[in-house]
Amino acid sequence: MAWDLKSDRPIYAQLIEQIQLRIVSGSYPPGEKLPSVRDMAADASVNPNTMQRALMELENEGLLYSQRTSGRFVTEDVEKIMEAKNRLAMDVIEEFLEKMESLGYSTAQTVDLLKQAKEGKV
Secondary structure (H helix, E strand, O other), rough: OOOOOOOOOHHHHHHHHHHHHHHHOOOOOOEEEOOOOOHHHHHHOOHHHHHHHHHHHHHOOOOOEEEEEOOEOOOOHHHHHHHHHHHHHHHHHHHHHHHHHHHOOOOHHHHHHHHHHHHOOO
C-alpha cells in the first residue's frame, strides 16, 4: 500500500491515519513487527522524527507496543483494533453525510441513493 500524503493537513496526522488503516485492514496484522522507523520514514518520504511522532501516538492509543530490543509491534488486542476500525468508519460516514447534505440530500434520500447504487440502478 503506497503512502498518500497531501499538503493540506499535518503529515504526522496523515501518517497516523494511514498506519491505522493498514492495521484495521490487516496489512499489518495483529502481533506483526513493524519495519524500523527509518525504513518506514524512507518508504513514506518523510522525516524519521515525523514518523516517530506518529508511531508514538499510535502507541499511546494502544494500537502499537514497543519491546525495547525488538522494535514495534501491532497490538494483539483484536477488540482495540475493532474500536479503531469503527472510529475510522464513523469518520468516513460523517464526512459522506455532510457532503450529501451540502448537495441538498436528506438522510432518507441518501439512504435511497445508496440502495440504488448497491443494486446497480444509478
